[in-house]
Amino acid sequence: MKDNTSYYMESNYTNREKLFTHFKSNLTTKKLLFDNKSYRYFITSIILLMLAVLFIISAASLSWLNKPSYVLVLLFVSGISLFIISLALTTFSVKESNKYIAERYPFYKNLFNDKTTKALxxxxxxxxxxxxxxxSISTWSIDLKNLEELIDYYELKGQELKNTKWYPITLWALIIFPVYAEFIATLYNPTNTFLEKVLLLLALLLGGTLLFWYINKFRLILNAVLLFEADKYKELARVLRIIKTFP
Structure with a gap:
């Protein structure tokens, strides 16, 4: 027969894994804040934004290869158009999400901001x-006195995963940045026409702006690919810290 200490350790391990699985699987942004319509808008806006960035970068690359001006103009205009459509779909997505939240969670009305169209x-x-x-803590009889232990575990686990997943990306960025800088330098060609130079400058500026905006606004994409689980551990730790303040 197992002694009380072994049982306590196994029970703690089981509870913290069960709690994390529940949080990761059932309490996602998609399941809590989106209905099918708003989520379709959201996904479509991300796809169009990625295409917009691709078109702008392609325009800059073709300029370096001295391709005809009309091709550059077509790619540039297409990229701008896709970017604008992406912004519109993002707004539609947030509006539909707001409508869904208002109908499903009326008891959170004092926290609800139905005016925002920029963020969930x-x-x-x-x-x-x-x-x-x-x-869930009450249902599974998890002792509230153990919350600090759970918080420490989830934060440590999240940081370990983040360090492991993000290291290759950091290394890749350090290697690719000098190559990218050299590429940008070679794009400028004194023989380019004035129109090509203007388009190149606008393409680089807009491409950089779009990329920056994309990473900040849609960092969930990167997290979903690389840091999804690490962020979930950290978010659960944050939620438990808030719960710890409950009376």
Whole structure:
């Protein structure tokens, strides 16, 4: 027969894995804040934004290869158009999400901001996660006195995963940056026409702006690919810290 210490350790391990699996699988942004319509808008906007960046970069590359001006103009205009459509779809996605939240979670009305069209209602998302995790803690008889232990575990686990997943990307960036800088330098050709020089400058400026905006606004894409699990551990730790303040 196992002694009480062994049982306690196994119970703690089982509970923290169960709690994390529940959080990762059932309390995602998609499941809590999106319906099918708003999520389709969201995914489509991301795809179009990626295409916009690709078209702008292609325009800059073709300029370096001295391709005809009309090809550059076509790619540049197409990239701008896709970017504008992407912004519109993002707004539609947030509006549809707001409508869905208002109908499904009327009891969070004091936290709900139905005017925003730029970002999802993070306050509602956090409140939902806190309440649902607190409910799970009660259901699974997890001792609230062990919250600090759980928080430390999830934060440590998240940091370990982040370091492991992000290291190759950091190394790749250090290697590719000098190559990219050299490529940008070679794009400028004194023999280019004035129109080509202007388009090249606009393409580089807009391409950089779009890329920066894309990474900041849609960092969830990178997280989903590289840091999804690490961020989930850290987010669960944050939720538990909030729960710890509950009376």
């Amino acid at each position: 209602n993070e306050e509602v998302l956090t409140a939902l996660r806190c309440d649902l995790i607190y409910e």
